[in-house]
Amino acid sequence: MSDVLELVDVSVVRDGRALVDDVSWSVKEGERWVILGPNGAGKTTLLNIASSYLFPTKGTVSVLGERLGGVGTDVFDLRPRIGIAGVALAEKLPRRQTVLQTVLTAAYGMTATWNENYDKVDEDRARAFLDRLGMTEYLDRKFGTLSEGERKRTLIARAMMTDPELLLLDEPAAGLDLGGREDLVRRLGRLARDPYAPSMIMVTHHVEEIAPGFTHVLMIRQGKVLAAGPMETELTSRNLSLCFGLPLVVEHQGERYTARGLPLG
Template identity: 90%
Template sequence: ERLGGVGTDVFELRPRIGMAGIAMAEKLPKRQTVLETVLTAAYGMTATWHEDYDPVDEERAKAFLDRLGMNDYLDRRFGTLSEGERKRTLIARAMMTDPELLLLDEPAAGLDLGGREDLVRRLGRLARDPYAPSMIMVTHHVEEIAPGFTHVLMIRQGKVLAAGPVEMELTSRNLSHCFGLPLVVERVGDRWTAHGLPLK
């Protein structure tokens, strides 16, 4: 389905898209537990009210959290989590509505090396799962591209510079054009790295 076309019903599309990003994190009450934070998504809420959650919803929330390495944090307050723990909780929350599309807005932003690598590993496993939703990830760092992500879209100042299979489009030339300085892109195994050229 083409978004933004004539006749697109945004309200119908919204529940089909799961979103995890900083904007959502700021709307969630810090006093809620991790489990409550994920459960509220089943009812389209950001905070608990007087809902009685079905046992099946609790099991699903726990399964998503377990998959993202958050099973030991179910009763922790959302506001006490580290940045990496918070990001993983948000991804579990975004999956509670069984979305067809999972949109990850800079999921590794603010993470240290260990947190980033843990998240990339988990996203790679999710991306390879045939039952997982399609995923789009916004990032400024090629090192954050998890194995299993197949395509890339490069945008500079609102214009598309490159789009297509990651192996064909994630090149030194395209990335240099995107960032406006000479860059070298390298592939090591199933991961990507980029670095600038030294100043002369």
């Protein structure tokens, strides 16, 4: 399998502080990765590098076979091959735009409609992705009136519009109640198990948000990678305890994970 993403000795330094520190990591075609770690660990920084919107201070990054900063690499050609769903994007989308328009505009790399003439093929694709994520009855709803869960599902549908080769999900379950989280995890699981779906990287703080079908985990703390590899060997109580800085127990039941802290002595 070819590398979808490859980082070699990558650091990102801001104001003298390393946001990520000497990270080497590769994602291969068809893999579904979770980036797990506490607040400020460097998770979103890694995702921003993978999206080609952030270049490293040191080291080399290749995304979909294109080296960032390399001769002949045009990030404006590269970025449509990457689907992104996260809070930063949601804040740029017009609240008065309908759900269908919000997804459709991704076909042109836009955040808002601007006299585009969308093909029936584009509309059919947008409707199909929204249907897959349970949003068919919301097509004409204004984006700004959606619940947090509905908004997250709309963003994922939007991220799929360009047939991306790499799908990046930045804390997709953040802010959801229990029902909303479980509904989203169920739908992400169906996407992750689809053999035709793109390679995926999801950032989260919580092992409970890891959907069935995700294959690998990277744990990061204070910018350094503590563990990276197949979920079944790396998502352990020891590794999670080191990652979050307190004693934790990981339990694997069926296709889901849970974590709990040990009682105070």
